[in-house]
Amino acid sequence: MTQEPVLFARGLNKRYGKVVAIDNSDFDLYPGEILAVIGDNGAGKSTLIKAVSGAVVPDSGEIRLDGKPVQFPNPQSARDAGIETVYQQLALSPALSIADNMFLGREIRREGFAGQYLRMLDKPKMRSVAREKLNELGLMTIQNIDQPVETLSGGQRQGVAVARAAAFGSKVLILDEPTAALGVKESRKVLDLILEVRSRGLPIVLISHNMPHVFEIADRIHVHRLGRRLCVIDPKAATMSDAVALMTGAKAPEASMLAAA
Numbered sequence: 001m002t003q004e005p006v007l008f009a010r011g012l013n014k015r016y017g018k019v020v021a022i023d024n025s026d027f028d029l030y031p032g033e034i035l036a037v038i039g040d041n042g043a044g045k046s047t048l049i050k051a052v053s054g055a056v057v058p059d060s061g062e063i064r065l066d067g068k069p070v071q072f073p074n075p076q077s078a079r080d081a082g083i084e085t086v087y088q089q090l091a092l093s094p095a096l097s098i099a100d101n102m103f104l105g106r107e108i109r110r111e112g113f114a115g116q117y118l119r120m121l122d123k124p125k126m127r128s129v130a131r132e133k134l135n136e137l138g139l140m141t142i143q144n145i146d147q148p149v150e151t152l153s154g155g156q157r158q159g160v161a162v163a164r165a166a167a168f169g170s171k172v173l174i175l176d177e178p179t180a181a182l183g184v185k186e187s188r189k190v191l192d193l194i195l196e197v198r199s200r201g202l203p204i205v206l207i208s209h210n211m212p213h214v215f216e217i218a219d220r221i222h223v224h225r226l227g228r229r230l231c232v233i234d235p236k237a238a239t240m241s242d243a244v245a246l247m248t249g250a251k252a253p254e255a256s257m258l259a260a261a
């Protein structure tokens with residue numbers, strides 16, 4: 001690839017006592033792509049993603065965002081820099097409405113005295129922006145923006161979480177197993193939503209164990225093994241069984257499978 005990575009990491013390390021969670025791990029996410037991250041259980045995928053999104057501080061290594069060296073001491077600092085992460089355990093508040101969830105922690109205050117001093121929220125504005133964002137992403141099957149999130153289906157909840165992250169993530173969207181708990185139809189909607197987000201130009205990191213989903217939507221596949229990046233494969237040049245064989249160590253990477261990087 002001739003472009004510069006949006007998010008880049010080299011030599012990331014993280015240990016928990018004697019356990020080496022990531023071991024000299026590299027990572028590259030390019031503009032406008034869906035990069036899947038796959039690997040066996042315990043390979044270090046989550047730790048890698050947490051390290052580039054501020055949820056874990058690596059012991060050593062380098063991270064760059066848009067070419068500039070960055071350090072994220074916490075998730076908020078990564079969010080402020082434009083990296084939004086949606087974890088499998090969705091950070092939604094079930095009793096709050098869709099609109100309120102969209103703005104959780106980022107509420108829009110009223111203008112002037114009411115907002116500045118009384119901290120009053122601009123509910124109509126939040127509602128209209130939430131509707132606009134969900135609409136843009138084709139999520140307006142969720143009819144009522146005031147509906148509590150606990151009344152939504154799993155797929156709709158995932159949709160709200162992805163829409164929220166896509167609405168606020170200006171540089172990178174990271175999705176950790178977004179379809180793991182969903183049925184076939186709901187997974188389809190979430191995959192379509194991810195494709196829609198990509199078409200808007202936001203690059204996406206997708207951690208998934210679901211090979212059909214990965215092979216359907218990823219542009220490149222980062223294979224993580226024993227704490228580090230083993231290779232990056234091209235889903236058009238490698239098969240799902242190649243991917244599983246690479247993850248488990250049954251096969252070594254072959255030049256014909258590799259993605260341009």
Ligand SMILES: Nc1ncnc2c1ncn2[C@@H]1O[C@H](COP(=O)(O)OP(=O)(O)OP(=O)(O)O)[C@@H](O)[C@H]1O
Nearest residue numbers: 016019020021039040041042043044045046047048
């Ligand atoms: N907070 C922690 N404390 C101790 N060990 C940890 C911690 N987080 C991760 N590890 C260990 O680091 C290793 C990598 O874990 P990680 O969760 O990153 O793997 P993973 O590839 O995401 O696995 P999975 O697919 O099962 O979610 C594992 O051996 C795990 O037990």
